[in-house]
Amino acid sequence: MEDFRRTYLRLCKEAGTEPQESLLAQLYETRAAASGARLDLTGQSLMVESCCVLGRALQKDILFTELVLSDCMLSEEGAKLLLSGLCSNTMVKVLDLKGNNLRGAGAETLGKLLVRNKTLKRLVLEWNALGMWEEGFSIFCEGLASSSSLILLDLRNNQINHQGAAELAQALKRNSVLQELDLRWNNIGLLGSRSLLDALQQNRTLLHLEMAGNNIPGDILKAIEQSMDHNADRQSTLQESRTRAQVLTKEIQILKEEKSRQFLGLMETIDKQRDEMGRSSRNSTVLLEKLQEALSERKSAVNSLTAKLQMTEAALLLSEQKVSNLGELLTRVKLEKTELTDRQSREMKKQLEESAQREGKLLREVDSLSEKNHQLKNKLEESERRCKAQQDQIFSLKQELTNSTAELKLRLAQAEERLDMEKRRSKQAFEDMDSLRQKEVDHVNRHMEESERALQDRILKLEGQRIRLDEELSQVKAAMVTERIQAEEELGKTRAQVRLEEQERLSGLEEKLRSARQARDEAQGHCTQQKQTVAELHARAAQQSLEMDALRRRIDEMQQDLVGKEQEKMAEVTRVRVELQEQTGHLQAERTAQCGLKEKIAALEREMKALGTSHREALLDKESELSSLQERLRLREGEIQRMRENEAQRASFLQNAILTYVQGSPLAHYSPRK
DSSP, rough: OOHHHHHHHHHHHTTTOOHHHHHHHHHHHHHHTOOSSSSEOTOOOOOOHHHHHHHHTTOOSSSSSEETTOOOOHHHHHHHHHHHHHHHOOOOEEEEEETTTEEEEEEEEHHHHHHHSSSEEEEOOOOOTTOOHHHHHHHHHHHHHEEEEEEEEEEETSSHHHHHHHHHHHHHHHSSOOOOOEEEOOOOOHHHHHHHHHHHHOOSSOOOEOOOSOOOHHHHHHHHHHHHHHHHHHHHHHHHHHHHHHHHHHHHHHHHHHHHHHHHHHHHHHHHHHHHHHHHHHHHHHHHHHHHHHHHHHHHHHHHHHHHHHHHHHHHHHSSSSSHHHHHHHHHHHHHHHHHHHHHHHHHHHHHHEEEHHHHHHHHHHHHHHHHHHHHHHHHHHHHHHHHHHHHHHHHHHHHHHHHHHHHHHHHHHHHHHHHHHHHHHHHHHHHHHHHHHHHHHHHHHHHHHHHHHHHHHHHHHHHHHHHHHHHHHHHHHHHHHHHHTTTTHHHHHHHHHHHHHHHHHHHHHHHHHHHHHHHHHHHHHHHHHHHHHHHHHHHHHHHHHHHHHHHHHHHHSSSHHHHHHHHHHHHHHHHHHHHHHHHHHHHHHHHHHHHHHHHHHHHHHHHHHHHHHHHHHHHHHHHHHHHHHHHHHHHHHHHHHHHHHHHHHHHHHHHHHHHHHHHHHHHHHOOOO
8 A cells, every 4th residue: 555655646746736635645544454455445536637647556557456436426537547547457356436427438438448458357336327328338338248357247226228238138148257247226127128138048157137126027037037047057067067078188188198108118119129120130140241251261271172182182193101191181071071060050050049039029029019909909998888888877867767757656656545545444533523623724714814815915005115115216316317417517516415415315215215124024023923823823733633632542542453453544644644745755856856967967968979079089099090000010020021031041041052062062072092
């Protein structure tokens, strides 16, 4: 509050105007009690200059969430300046302009405020004249239609006629935020109420609408109340459906995240398999290079051996003694060759076994991936089963409702048959008691009818007095309107006198209303007294019935056998009656519950249809993803098979080359001479 006071003084200095002393005094008095979120200036007569400064101060978003300007005698220009400052404010949420005599220009500025401001939630406009000028009120209604934040609107005592009500109806058709609207003590009438009722058929957000004191028939008021109840039920069902949809969306997101994680895991495993395949191929190429180098070395050794053999053949010609030695050398060389071939075959077998083991590992990993895909399919089937189970539950609930209604109908029929049988049996026993009770009841009913007739007459008189008072109020309001229109030119001189006269008239009318209310309260008190007397008479009748039961019990003691049977029949009759009453109450409760359940079931079926469509779309997307993953797996399996075939071909080529080399070597064709 101190900051606001300083800004007010600073802006007054900048504008070159003197600050209003009453406003400063009010700010100084309320700064100690201010909580920093409420500015209350009730009863302060704000001038145009102070309104201009306040509007400029409110443009700077000073920390006030509630602004109260009731009975401040705002002029048209002052209201324009102050409300134009609030257009750009983003802090004020509650605005009270009660009793400021706002008219056409004020309605226009309020419409612009509702269009521009996006934070105002509560607007109180009681005791103004917004409905006098149709053009300004139409602009106000357009602003209300385009408002996206206003929740509560108070338009009591604003002289709104049926045309203004039609404009409000058009605004309510377009508005989707407003929840509470107060239109009491206006001149809406039958046509305006019909237009508002038509608008409520399209508006789904309005929950409270007050229409007292507008000369509206009771049927239309009941229809408006029913529409308000329907809107409340719809909002509750919408909130339930939203919570359920949020839960389902969360579950779907969790499933999507799990599937994305599984897909990433599959991609990682596939990348690892690719890396392992590349490594194995690289190792195989390195081994092949080593084998080729060994073969080249062996070829060079074989060539050297052939040279040595040629030298030995030349030496054999010279000396036959060295032939035996050379034969031994040849046998040793053959043994070495066999050992080398055995080693090579063993190494090839080891490589083949290692490749087979790798293939087994790859096959196991492929099987694990297929199992994971199968698990994912099972999860999808489980989700579909859950949806089907929910549908089956709904269907079972419907069947249970039908079965329960049929059983209740059968029980009612059986109970009615029992009652008929027992009534026939007990007619003779109850004729005397019925005659006595009928006499007493007739006496009480006559007394009650007389008292009710007197009360109805008195209530009709009171209603006639209330209607007359309402007519006098409407006539007084019309006279006040005409007097205000005629006295607008001389407001500066005669404002105090007019206020005094209005206060006296209002006090007189309020006294009349108080007297009428007191008379109505007295009549209600008399009614309550008569109801108490009726209750006492009922209690006396119950006591008499208890006394009669005691006499019957004495007689039954004398007649034990007969009275025992009659007591059993009476107990059964009372039980059947109690059961019938309970069953009727249960039936009524179940009917109401069935109506609510039918509406909820319809809403749930719609939600289930929407969720089923979304779930089917998600399933189709997931099936497409699974098909793409399966195609990728097939392609990778084809690549693995190709790699295997290439490795097998290379191994076969190596074996054939080794065999051809061994078979085509000169040592294989050499035979020693005899």
